[in-house]
Structures are given as C-alpha cells and as structure tokens.
Amino acid sequence: MTYDEITDHDDTDARITNDRPAILDRRTVLGTLAGATTLSLAGCLSSADDGTDFRIGAPWKPNRDPLDGGSLLRRLGITEGLVGVDYDADPEPSLALEWERIDDHQWQFDLREDVTFHDGDPFDAAAAVDSLRRTADSAAFADVPIDRLEADDESTVIVETETPFAPLLAHLSRNEAVILSPTTLENDGAIDVPASTGPFAFDALETGAELRASRNDDYYGQSPSIESVRYEVVEDDQTRRVKLENGELEMARILPIEMVEPLDSEPDLEVYTPKIPRIRFLTFDTESSPFDDERVRRAVSQAVDREAITESILGGIDDPAIGPFSPEITAWANPDLEDHRYDPDQTRELLSEAGWALESGDVRTRDGEELTIEIVTFDARSLPLVAEVLQDQLATVGVDVDLTTTEYSSMVDQVGQGPFDCYLTSWGTLWYPDPDRLSDMFHSSGATLHHGYANDRVDELLEEARELDDREERMARYHEVQSIAVREAPISVLTSYTNVVATSAEVSNYRPHPTESRYGLEQVEIDAE
Numbered sequence: 001m002t003y004d005e006i007t008d009h010d011d012t013d014a015r016i017t018n019d020r021p022a023i024l025d026r027r028t029v030l031g032t033l034a035g036a037t038t039l040s041l042a043g044c045l046s047s048a049d050d051g052t053d054f055r056i057g058a059p060w061k062p063n064r065d066p067l068d069g070g071s072l073l074r075r076l077g078i079t080e081g082l083v084g085v086d087y088d089a090d091p092e093p094s095l096a097l098e099w100e101r102i103d104d105h106q107w108q109f110d111l112r113e114d115v116t117f118h119d120g121d122p123f124d125a126a127a128a129v130d131s132l133r134r135t136a137d138s139a140a141f142a143d144v145p146i147d148r149l150e151a152d153d154e155s156t157v158i159v160e161t162e163t164p165f166a167p168l169l170a171h172l173s174r175n176e177a178v179i180l181s182p183t184t185l186e187n188d189g190a191i192d193v194p195a196s197t198g199p200f201a202f203d204a205l206e207t208g209a210e211l212r213a214s215r216n217d218d219y220y221g222q223s224p225s226i227e228s229v230r231y232e233v234v235e236d237d238q239t240r241r242v243k244l245e246n247g248e249l250e251m252a253r254i255l256p257i258e259m260v261e262p263l264d265s266e267p268d269l270e271v272y273t274p275k276i277p278r279i280r281f282l283t284f285d286t287e288s289s290p291f292d293d294e295r296v297r298r299a300v301s302q303a304v305d306r307e308a309i310t311e312s313i314l315g316g317i318d319d320p321a322i323g324p325f326s327p328e329i330t331a332w333a334n335p336d337l338e339d340h341r342y343d344p345d346q347t348r349e350l351l352s353e354a355g356w357a358l359e360s361g362d363v364r365t366r367d368g369e370e371l372t373i374e375i376v377t378f379d380a381r382s383l384p385l386v387a388e389v390l391q392d393q394l395a396t397v398g399v400d401v402d403l404t405t406t407e408y409s410s411m412v413d414q415v416g417q418g419p420f421d422c423y424l425t426s427w428g429t430l431w432y433p434d435p436d437r438l439s440d441m442f443h444s445s446g447a448t449l450h451h452g453y454a455n456d457r458v459d460e461l462l463e464e465a466r467e468l469d470d471r472e473e474r475m476a477r478y479h480e481v482q483s484i485a486v487r488e489a490p491i492s493v494l495t496s497y498t499n500v501v502a503t504s505a506e507v508s509n510y511r512p513h514p515t516e517s518r519y520g521l522e523q524v525e526i527d528a529e
Contacts, residue, residue, distance in 0.1 A: 052227040053212075054521065057234035057243055058253040062211040064202075065191040067138045071175040076229055077521050078213055079178035079196035082109055082128065082157070083169050089277065089330045089433045089514045091169040095123065095179055095197060096157070101469055104164040105147075109157040115220050117181035118201040119193070125151035131179045132157075132172075134189070140176040143446075144168070164467035166474065170434030175517070199224050199522040209233055224522040237381075241502075244269065250507055250526065251519075255500040256381055257315045263502050271502045273317055274512035277329050277430035278497035280386060282375070286490050287452035288419035290356070290371060294488055299350035300373075300422075301492035302343045303397045304390060310495055313385045319496045323482045324429045324441060326496055329514050332435040334479040337486050347397045356398070364398035372400040376415065377424040378408040386494065387424050415450040423450075426497060430515055435478040436466055442485050453490035 062072040066079060073079040084094035096109040115123040129149045136146040146168075148160035161168060171177065181195040194202050199221065200213040211231040215224050232249070234240045237256050244252040245266065255263070264271045282300070284291035291297050306320030320341065325333035348358075356364040356371045364371040375390060377383045384405045391401040406414070415423050429437055439446045439462045444454035446462075458481055465477040485491070503510055509523045 053230040054226045054228070054251070054524065054526065055230045055232060055249045056251045056253065056519070057232045057240045057249045059233065059235045059240075060254075061208055061233050062205060062231060064194050064205060066176050066178050066180070066194070067135065067140055070191075070194065072211065072231065073194055073196070073202070074175045074178055074517060075519050076211070076213055076231060077198045077200045077224075077518060078202050079175075079180070079194060080198045081173055081178045082111070082132075083173040083177075085173050085433050085513070085515050085517045087511070087514060089430050091173050091433055094173075095128070099169070104467070105160050105162075107159045107161075107168060108152070109159065111155045111157065112220060113155055115197055116218055117183075117195050117197055118216060119181050119183050119195040121181040121183050121195070123179070123181075123197055124154045125157045126154075127182050128157050128179050130182060130185060132159075132177065134180075134185060135177050138176065140174075141171070144171045166466055166468055167432070167434040167436040170432040170436070173517070174432050200229055203228070219522075222522050225525045226521055229521060244502055244504070247504070249504075251501065251503045251510075253499075253501050255502060257317045257498065257500060259502075260315060260317055260500055268505050269502050270505055270507065270510075271500070272510070272512050273498050273500055274514065275319075275326060275328055276428075276497055276499045276514060276516060277326065278426055278428045279321055279324060279493050280383065280424070280426045280495045280497065282390075282422045282424055282492040282494065283415075283449050283451050284422045284490060284492070285415075285418060285420050285450070285452060288421075290354070290373065291422060293354050295350045295354040296356070297489040297492070298487075299347040299354070299397070300394065300399065301489050302341065302350070303347040303394050303399070304492065304494060305342045305393055306494055307342070308393070309386055309389050313382060313389060314495065314498075317498045317500070321493045321496045323486055323493060324438065325435070325482070330430060330433075330435075332475065332478055334482040336479075337482060344397055351398065358398045362395065362398065363400045370400060371398060372402065373421040374402045374404060375422055375424055376404045376406065376411050376420065378411045379405055380408075380426065383424055383426065390424070412450075418450065418452075420450075428515075433515060435474070436462070438462060438478060438481050438485075439466065442481060442490065449491065451490045453488070455484060455488065458484055 060072060063069040066073060080094050082094060082096035084092045086092035096111055099107055099109045101107050111125060117123055129151045132149050135141055145162040145165055146159060147162040150158045152158050178196055184191060184195045199216055199219045201216045203212040203214050205211045213229045215227050240252040241259055243249045260271055260273060263269055284297050286292055310318050310320055322337045322339060323334060327333040327335045351364055355366045358364045375387050377387045387403050391403055394401050411423060440448050442458050443462050444459050461477040461481050465474045468474050501512060506527045508525050508527055511520055513520060
C-alpha cells in the first residue's frame with residue numbers, strides 16, 4: 001500500500017494513530033531534553049488548562065511525528081515548512097521568504113531571519129537542512145528526487161535534485177516537509193515534542209483522544225487572538241454535532257452532508273461548505289475484459305447520471321465532475337474538457353459497437369457471456385450509497401453490477417493483486433499543490449492507481465511538464481493530459497467533494513483553506529458576548 005493510498009480517501013488520517021501511551025507534557029520533556037533555559041521558554045507560553053481553549057472536534061487522530069501521520073500539527077498551526085500553500089492552492093512563502101531555480105537541478109531558498117523555534121533553538125539554514133534531510137530520507141519522499149541539501153550560509157538553503165523537478169516547491173509544502181528544531185530531532189528519530197515555528201506550540205497529546213497547543217507569543221507573523229487550542233478526537237458524527245450545539249466545541253469538522261440544512265437553521269451556528277480538491281471516481285482495470293476496451297469504459301462513464309447522484313445522495317452540496325481538477329479551485333484545471341457525461345443512448349451505441357448486444361432479457365451478452373461487472377468500494381459514509389445508484393443506473397443499459405463493500409485496506413489489496421473490473425474510491429487531487437499529481441493518476445509506470453493504463457503521449461507530456469520551469473508551458477501539457485484521460489477513460493470522475501465545517505456563531509474570521517493544509521487559527525477570533 002502506498003503512502004497516498006493510506007491518506008487520500010474519505011477518512012483521511014482517521015486510521016493513522018500514535019501508539020504512545022497517555023499524555024506527555026511539553027514542559028516536562030523540554031526540560032529533560034534542553035535544561036532549565038528551554039523549560040523557562042516553554043513556561044512563557046499560555047497554559048492550555050485555563051478555560052480559554054478554542055475547541056475543535058474531528059474524527060482524525062493526531063500524532064507527534066510529521067512523517068507518521070502528523071498532518072494535524074500543520075493544520076493546527078504548530079509546524080511550518082519552507083513553503084506554504086495559499087488560498088489559490090499554489091505554493092507561497094513561509095519560512096522561506098523567496099526562492100530561485102538556479103538551473104535545472106538547483107534551487108536556492110532565502111530564509112526568514114530572527115525566527116525562533118518553540119523550544120528556544122534558533123531557526124537557521126543548518127536547522128532547516130537537518131530537518132529536511134530526515135524528510136528526504138523517509139519513505140514519504142521516496143519519489144521526490146532530492147540529491148543534496150546544503151546550508152550555503154545562515155539564511156540560505158540549496159536544494160539539488162537528481163533530475164529536473166519543477167514540482168519541488170509543492171513537495172516542500174507538504175506536511176512531511178515541515179521544519180523541526182534541532183532539539184526535537186536529537187532523540188534518535190523519536191519525536192516526543194514536535195517543536196517548530198508556528199503560531200501555536202505543542203503542549204500535550206493524549207493518544208486517540210486529544211492534542212493541546214498554546215499561543216506562541218514570539219511568533220514572527222500575525223499573533224493569534226486565541227490563547228490555546230484543544231483538538232478533540234470525536235469519531236461519531238452525531239456526537240460532534242451535539243457537542244457543538246451544546247457549546248462544548250467552537251468548531252466541528254468533517255460533518256456529513258445531510259447535517260448541512262439542519263445546522264444552517266441554528267441561529268447560534270455558522271456552516272461552511274467549501275469545495276476541496278478531492279473527487280469520487282471509478283477506476284477501471286484496462287488490462288482485462290470488459291474494460292480493456294475503451295468503448296466499454298466510455299459507455300459506463302456516460303451511463304452515470306451524476307446530477308442524480310449529487311441531488312439524491314449528496315444533498316446538492318457536491319457537484320457533478322468531469323476531470324480530476326475543478327476550475328473553481330485551481331487554474332491547472334482544463335476548462336474545455338469534452339463533456340462525456342450522462343448519455344444513455346450513446347452508452348447503448350458504444351456497447352453494441354463493442355459487441356455487447358441486448359438480445360433477450362435485461363443483461364447484454366457477447367459470445368454467450370453476460371456483461372456482469374463487480375464494483376468494489378470501501379466503507380466510507382457516501383461511497384456505498386453511490387455504488388448502489390451506479391448499480392441501478394447501469395442496469396438500465398444492460399450492465400449487471402455486483403457490489404462489494406469492504407474495508408479500505410482490503411479493497412486496495414484486492415485491486416492491487418488484479419485482475420478486477422472497477423473500484424469506486426475518492427482521492428485528494430492537490431494534496432501537494434502541483435498538477436504533477438496527474439503522474440500519480442495516469443503515468444504508465446508512476447501511477448499509484450491500479451488501472452494498468454498506458455499511453456505514450458501521456459507519459460511524454462507528464463515527463464516534459466515535470467522538468468519545465470515555465471508555468472504556461474507546463475499548463476498546456478497538463479491540459480492535454482486531462483483531455484486524453486477524459487477521452488480514454490482509465491478512470492471515470494463522478495463528483496467533486498465538499499468539506500462540511502460548522503462553528504459557533506461567536507467565531508469570526510474563519511476562512512476555509514482549499515487544500516485543508518491549515519485551519520488558519522491565527523486569524524480566528526471569538527467575539528465577546
């Protein structure tokens with residue numbers, strides 16, 4: 001199972017846990033690791049037990065290590081990287097104020113000065129390089145061709161790649177590439193207290209239950225008005241809703257779509273439904289019958305009434321989709337994709353051309369074999385329901401569908417061993433903010449989707465775009481890849497994806513981030529009664 005497959009589905013991070021027992025207080029550990037000076041610095045930060053918590057409830061389980069499911073550290077504003085992600089889903093300056101691609105292989109990053117880690121260590125190029133080397137050597141960055149990391153001086157980092165690699169900035173914005181302090185990294189690779197540079201500092205973690213953080217009063221950027229954050233693991237949807245309504249949470253995240261309307265009617269709550277770069281889609285086995293025939297793949301895709309799915313199951317909140325990127329979220333989306341959506345008459349024509357005839361009965365046949373396919377999906381809240389609608393819609397054009405719903409890991413194991421017919425899943429398409437994500441989807445040897453699809457022109461376009469520096473030249477290639485993928489249909493994109501977040505009406509200045517890489521808590525305020 002790949003790293004992507006662990007994290008990029010409906011329950012992102014929900015299965016990633018930390019098996020360390022009990023709660024570990026930041027002051028205790030920092031005092032042990034770095035002595036009285038560090039202890040004093042930690043004590044300057046606000047207490048998380050003074051009744052001023054901003055309380056967040058969500059199903060995801062936090063971890064201390066950014067390389068082991070610690071994405072919540074980034075989202076809560078504890079950790080930062082050299083590169084951030086802006087509200088257009090593009091890389092933006094963070095700990096690096098600016099950068100330059102010196103040549104095809106070398107990048108220079110000019111760092112912020114006068115920045116201090118939460119534990120008192122100074123942030124400089126040497127510290128950044130030490131932290132990034134740990135990231136570059138990890139399994140998470142196995143496909144990122146970083147060859148050399150060097151501190152050119154105290155405020156300049158040089159990154160050299162083995163091959164020309166335009167998506168480097170996007171990968172350095174990932175949660176795994178955050179910068180941790182030298183003291184944090186001293187303990188033989190085990191992260192007890194993740195000290196970084198963000199607007200909030202880690203206080204404590206209770207495994208499977210909560211994470212606490214305090215305002216970093218020495219933060220170089222916008223100082224938060226919130227004094228402390230308490231992130232609570234609340235796996236049950238209804239429990240999150242009740243806790244929010246009862247005033248036990250200021251924010252509830254990853255709520256089901258069916259709660260939007262009733263929550264919106266509550267005068268003391270605010271509901272946010274931002275579109276995020278994630279899609280629900282079918283992936284076909286292009287190497288085995290019947291989906292080794294492009295006509296059959298296109299036929300199934302055009303038999304799907306996406307409008308009916310979004311209206312009947314997804315409450316009209318999510319939208320029908322064509323390609324992997326939404327033009328509402330990113331300029332990398334091809335706005336001129338050929339629309340192969342719902343057309344049952346065209347479906348019937350394509351199936352007949354492929355030899356699947358409807359002679360008698362309700363199921364098409366070819367050479368005495370019925371057109372029966374299996375759709376495999378996993379037990380996320382919406383996917384089994386979508387699969388049932390697909391079953392009904394395909395039956396109207398003579399395709400018999402068997403449904404299998406299993407755990408996510410079992411689905412991945414099954415389709416990874418092949419052959420199969422198709423599987424229904426969801427994926428984040430910009431979890432790093434670069435269209436090179438299309439390589440993960442469609443490259444003949446680099447894709448992590450199990451479809452067996454191979455197109456020499458697609459490979460050529462993806463490989464060229466990965467090397468180019470010019471944005472317009474890259475965009476032209478990625479737009480062509482999207483057009484080919486829609487036409488040849490190794491996958492069939494069904495719907496967009498909406499995140500549902502609700503807050504107390506007293507919460508102001510909350511702005512949902514398009515890639516969910518941060519919650520923006522440094523901007524949030526709680527209005528006085």
